[in-house]
Amino acid sequence: MQVFYIARRFCVFLLIVWLAATLNFFLPKLSGQDPVRTKLAAEAQLGGHVQAGMEQMVKEYEARFGLDKPVWRQYLTYLDDVTHLRFNYSIANYPRTVNDLILEAMPWTVGLLGTTTLLSFAIGTFLGALLAWPRAPAWMRWLMPPLWALHAIPFFLLGLMLLYLFAFILQWLPTFGGYSPGAQPGWTWGFALDVFWHALLPALSIILVATGGWALGMRGMMVTTMGEDYVVFAEAKGLRSLTIFTRYCLRNAILPQVTALAIALGQILSGAVLVEVIFGYPGLGALLFQAIRENDHFLIQGIVFTVIVALGIATLLMDLIYPWLDPRISHRGG
Amino acid sequence: MLRYLRRNPSLTFGASLLLLLLAFLVIGNFVVDTEDARPLSVATVQPPSWQYPFGTDRQGRDLLAVMVAGTPLTLRIGFIAGFLGVGIGSVLAFIAAYYRGWADTIIRGIADIGLTVPGLLVLIIIAVSVKGSLTVNQMAIVVASLAWLNPTRTIRAQVLTLRERGYVEMARLSGMSGPAIIFFELMPNLLPYLAATLVNAVSSAILASIGLEVLGLGPLEAPTLGMTLYWVNYNAAIINGWWWWWSAPIVVIVIVFLGLFFLTVGLDEVANPRLRRQA
Numbered sequence: 001m002q003v004f005y006i007a008r009r010f011c012v013f014l015l016i017v018w019l020a021a022t023l024n025f026f027l028p029k030l031s032g033q034d035p036v037r038t039k040l041a042a043e044a045q046l047g048g049h050v051q052a053g054m055e056q057m058v059k060e061y062e063a064r065f066g067l068d069k070p071v072w073r074q075y076l077t078y079l080d081d082v083t084h085l086r087f088n089y090s091i092a093n094y095p096r097t098v099n100d101l102i103l104e105a106m107p108w109t110v111g112l113l114g115t116t117t118l119l120s121f122a123i124g125t126f127l128g129a130l131l132a133w134p135r136a137p138a139w140m141r142w143l144m145p146p147l148w149a150l151h152a153i154p155f156f157l158l159g160l161m162l163l164y165l166f167a168f169i170l171q172w173l174p175t176f177g178g179y180s181p182g183a184q185p186g187w188t189w190g191f192a193l194d195v196f197w198h199a200l201l202p203a204l205s206i207i208l209v210a211t212g213g214w215a216l217g218m219r220g221m222m223v224t225t226m227g228e229d230y231v232v233f234a235e236a237k238g239l240r241s242l243t244i245f246t247r248y249c250l251r252n253a254i255l256p257q258v259t260a261l262a263i264a265l266g267q268i269l270s271g272a273v274l275v276e277v278i279f280g281y282p283g284l285g286a287l288l289f290q291a292i293r294e295n296d297h298f299l300i301q302g303i304v305f306t307v308i309v310a311l312g313i314a315t316l317l318m319d320l321i322y323p324w325l326d327p328r329i330s331h332r333g334g
Numbered sequence: 335m336l337r338y339l340r341r342n343p344s345l346t347f348g349a350s351l352l353l354l355l356l357a358f359l360v361i362g363n364f365v366v367d368t369e370d371a372r373p374l375s376v377a378t379v380q381p382p383s384w385q386y387p388f389g390t391d392r393q394g395r396d397l398l399a400v401m402v403a404g405t406p407l408t409l410r411i412g413f414i415a416g417f418l419g420v421g422i423g424s425v426l427a428f429i430a431a432y433y434r435g436w437a438d439t440i441i442r443g444i445a446d447i448g449l450t451v452p453g454l455l456v457l458i459i460i461a462v463s464v465k466g467s468l469t470v471n472q473m474a475i476v477v478a479s480l481a482w483l484n485p486t487r488t489i490r491a492q493v494l495t496l497r498e499r500g501y502v503e504m505a506r507l508s509g510m511s512g513p514a515i516i517f518f519e520l521m522p523n524l525l526p527y528l529a530a531t532l533v534n535a536v537s538s539a540i541l542a543s544i545g546l547e548v549l550g551l552g553p554l555e556a557p558t559l560g561m562t563l564y565w566v567n568y569n570a571a572i573i574n575g576w577w578w579w580w581s582a583p584i585v586v587i588v589i590v591f592l593g594l595f596f597l598t599v600g601l602d603e604v605a606n607p608r609l610r611r612q613a
Contacts (some may be wrong), residue, residue: 016447023456027463152595154541157584158547160563164572164580263449270454274548278567288455290460292549295406300462304455315450 002323003201009319013312015084020308021082025075076171087302094295098302106306108178109283112199113272116206117265123207124214125257129250132222135241143215151212159205163278166201171197174198176281202279206272217260221253228252255326263317265311342557345600351593355405355586362402370396371403371557382578389578392569393558397582404557405586411558415472416536421479423535424528426486428516431493441486448483454545456480461551471551474545477539482593484538485531492527496520526605530598537594544587559583 062068069077081087087098130136131144150158167175179185179194225231226249234244276285284303291299339346367398370376373393388397408499430441461468470475496502497520505515521528546552547560548567562583566572571579 012447016451019447024459027459030463035605069426099341148595148599149592152591153588154544157587160566160572160580160584164577168573168575266450266452269452270542270545274545277548288458289549292458292551297462300458304459307455308451309452311452 003321006320009316013316016312017309020305020312021079022075024082024305025078028297028301029071042333082305085306087305088298090296090299092291092296093100098299100283101299102306103303105282105284105287108281109272109276109285112206112276112281112283113204115199116203116210116272117268118202119262120207120210121214121257124211125218125254127211127216128218129222129245129253130218131219132226133245133249135245147212147215149212150209151216153209154274155206155209155271156278158209159202159275159278162201162205173201175192176280199281202275202281205275206268209271210268212258213264218253218257218283221256222249223247225253258318258322258325262315262322265314269307269311342600342603344596346601348593348598348600352597355589355593356512359402359405362398366396368399368403370399379576381576386516387414388582389576390550391562391579392571392576393565397562399554400557400562401582401586404559404562404583405590407556408540408543408559409590411470411474411477412536412540414471415477415481415539415543416532418478419477419484419535419539420485420528422478423482423485423531424489427489428493428520429602430486431490432497432512432516432520433611438490442490443577445483445486445490449487453480453483453542457542457546458549458551461546467554468552470556470558473543473553474539476546477542480542485535488527488531489524492524493520496523506551510513526601530601530605533594533598533601534546537591537598540594574583583597 059068085099087102090096090098090101093101097222127143127147131140163175166173174180174197178189178198180198185191231244231248234248235241239248273285275281276283277289280286284307288300288303290296290302373395376386376390376394376396378390378394379392380386386396386443387402388399390396391400426441426445430438447477457476460479464472464476502519505519510519543552543558544560544563547558548563550564550568552558552564553562554561560589563580566580566583569576569579
C-alpha cells in the first residue's frame with residue numbers, strides 16, 4: 001500500500017511537469033506571436049539595426065532557435081530540452097542563457113520564501129492553537145481582529161506600507177535590492193548581515209500576512225478537535241491539561257494545516273513574486289518582472305517552468321512526509 | 335433581519351464597508367469629472383489640496399477621479415471572473431459529486447493539480463501570449479481561466495456531504511432525474527454556501543488581476559487600482575515621498591478586500607449555523 005501511495009504521488013508530479021511544459025509551449029504558439037520578429041522589429045525601430053535584410057535575419061535566427069521545423073518536431077525538441085533543463089538563450093540579454101539568469105536568482109527566492117513560509121507556518125500554527133485554548137491568557141483574544149485584518153491584505157500592499165514607514169520615513173532599513181550596491185558578495189559576516197538587513201522588510205511583509213492565515217486556520221481546527229469525544233474522555237481521565245493540549249488536540253489539529261500548506265505554497269509564491277518586484281529583491285520574481293518588461297519570452301517561460309517544477313517537488317516531498325505524520329494514511333493506503 | 339445582523343457582526347461589518355465604498359463611487363460619479371482620470375489633464379505631482387483632495391500623479395491624473403473611475407473597473411474584473419469561476423465550478427462540482435465515477439476522477443484530478451500550481455505564473459503566461467495590451471474585459475476572461483478551480487473543489491466537497499442525506503435519497507427513489515435533483519434539491523440547500531464561495535472567488539479574482547497589473551500586464555490605458563499601483567512602482571513614488579499617490583489606491587483596495595473577507599466569514603456563518611456557537 002505504501003508503494004502504491006508513493007507511486008501515485010510521483011505520477012501526479014510527472015503530470016504537473018508535463019502539463020506545465022505543454023502549456024508553456026503551446027500557449028505562445030496559439031497567439032501567433034513571433035518573438036524573433038518582434039525583437040528585431042523593436043531593435044530596428046530603436047535605430048540599432050537596418051531594415052534591409054531583416055527577412056534573412058529572421059530566417060537565420062529561426063534556424064538557430066529551431067523555429068523553422070514543423071510544430072510537432074519543435075514540441076518534441078522542447079520536451080527533450082525541458083527535461084534536461086535547457087532553456088535556450090535569453091532574448092533580451094543575448095549572450096547569457098536563461099539557465100544562468102535563473103540559477104543566479106534562485107537562491108534569493110528560495111532563501112526568502114523558505115524562511116518566511118516556515119516561520120509564518122510555525123508561529124501562526126502555534127498562535128492559532130493558543131487562541132483556541134481556554135487557558136490561554138486573556139490578552140490573546142485581542143490579537144484576533146488584527147490577525148483577521150492582516151490576513152485579508154495582499155503581501156505586497158503591506159510591503160508598500162512597510163517600505164514607506166521603515167525605509168523612507170524612519171530610514172532604518174534599505175529601500176531596494178538584496179545587498180548594498182558596493183558590497184562584495186561572499187561568505188563573510190559583513191555581507192551576511194547586509195543581506196539579512198535587506199531581506200528584513202520583504203520577509204516581514206510576507207510573515208505578518210501569512211501568520212494571520214495560519215493562525216485562523218489552526219484556531220478553527222483546534223475548536224473542532226476540542227469538541228471530539230476522545231478529548232472529553234481524556235479530561236475525564238484527569239490528564240494534565242497541558243498533555244491534553246499538546247498530545248490530544250495539537251497533534252490532531254495540525255494535520256489539516258500541513259495539507260493546507262501543500263496547497264498554499266502556490267499562492268504564497270504568487271504573492272512573493274510581487275513582494276520581490278516592490279522591493280527590487282534580486283530573486284525570480286524580480287527577474288520575471290524584468291523579463292516581462294523586455295518581452296523576453298524564453299526567459300518568462302523558463303522561470304515559470306522552473307518555478308512550477310520546484311513547487312511540484314516541494315509538494316511531492318510534503319506528500320511523502322505526510323503518511324509519517326498521519327499514520328492512518330499509510331495503513332489505509334491513501 | 336436587523337436582529338440577525340446584530341448577531342452576525344462579520345456580515346454587518348463587511349457589508350457596511352462595501353456599502354460605504356459604493357456610496358463613495360456613486361457620489362463621486364456625480365461630483366467628480368472622471369475625464370480627469372486620463373493623463374495630462376491636471377497639474378502633475380500635487381499633494382492633496384482643496385482642489386485635488388487625493389492629490390495628482392506624475393502623469394497628470396487627478397487621483398480622486400482615478401479612484402472614482404478605476405475602482406468600478408477593478409470590481410468589474412472581479413465580478414465577471416468570479417461569476418464565471420463559480421458558474422463553471424459549480425456545474426463541474428455537481429456533475430463530479432453527484433454522478434461520481436470517471437467524471438469525478440477527472441474533474442477532481444484536474445482541480446487538485448491545478449490548485450498546486452502557482453496561479454499568477456500561469457496567468458502571466460496566458461497574458462503574455464495575448465497580442466498587445468489587454469482590455470478590461472479580456473483581463474476578466476484571463477483571470478477567469480483559473481478562477482473555477484477553487485470553487486470546483488470546495489463545492490464538490492459540500493455536495494458529497496449532501497448527496498447521502500435522506501431527502502436526496504427520497505427524491506431518487508421517487509424517480510426524480512439527476513439534473514432535477516441537482517436543481518431542486520441540492521442547489522437550494524447550498525445557496526448560502528454558493529454565495530460565500532462567490533464572494534471568495536471575486537476577492538481572489540481581484541487579487542489576481544491586481545497582481546497581473548502590478549507586473550505591467552494589465553490594461554495600460556485603464557485607470558484600474560492595479561494599474562495605479564503599477565505607475566506608483568514605475569515612477570518610484572515611494573522613495574520620492576509622493577505618499578498620496580499610493581495611499582489612495584491602497585486604502586480602496588484594503589477596503590475592498592476587508593469588506594469581501596468579512597462578507598465571506600458572515601456568509602459562512604449563514605451557511606453553517608454550527609459555527610455560531612463556537613464563535
